[in-house]
Amino acid sequence: MGLESKLPNGVLLTNLEKFVNYGRSTSMWPATFGLACCAIEMMSAGGPRHDMARFGMEVFRASPRQADLMIVAGRLSNKMAPVLRRIYDQMSDPKWVISMGVCATSGGMFNNYALVQGVDHVVPVDMYVPGCPPRPEMLMDGILKLHAKVRGEQFADKAARS
Numbered sequence: 001m002g003l004e005s006k007l008p009n010g011v012l013l014t015n016l017e018k019f020v021n022y023g024r025s026t027s028m029w030p031a032t033f034g035l036a037c038c039a040i041e042m043m044s045a046g047g048p049r050h051d052m053a054r055f056g057m058e059v060f061r062a063s064p065r066q067a068d069l070m071i072v073a074g075r076l077s078n079k080m081a082p083v084l085r086r087i088y089d090q091m092s093d094p095k096w097v098i099s100m101g102v103c104a105t106s107g108g109m110f111n112n113y114a115l116v117q118g119v120d121h122v123v124p125v126d127m128y129v130p131g132c133p134p135r136p137e138m139l140m141d142g143i144l145k146l147h148a149k150v151r152g153e154q155f156a157d158k159a160a161r162s
């Protein structure tokens, strides 16, 4: 419409949804939560070599009430499933879940009675990261793809899903 040329410098036009989603995607705080070997790669992603701080998310919160991202890093046992669900329920809304590694996503090689065959039976998963274990670069890729997904979310859809 040619409106941009009439605006003074420093003025941006956007809508509330895009503005809020930008803030959400660039300030995710993960819960301190690891289940098995994949968690070592997740910890490495937070270290200086990979440096998750570049994306506004270096703060792994010790309390789920201060976290809005759950990275399920490793296999989930049936015994642990209610605990995982409780932590998810205690996290602040809106919140997101990454399933990291084949064990979290599908049970992986552990096709037995003791393990949940996919954490999406317990919590809604937003992004799946393949591998056994996924390297920190793969986790970072999954996180960046989640950021892009969050920027395109609509408030009503997100609220209905939670």
Ligand code: SF4
Pocket (backbone or CB within 6 Å): 036, 037, 038, 073, 074, 075, 100, 101, 102, 103, 104, 108, 131, 132, 133, 134
């Ligand atoms: S996917 Fe591989 S590295 Fe990750 S928890 Fe399972 S066995 Fe361990």
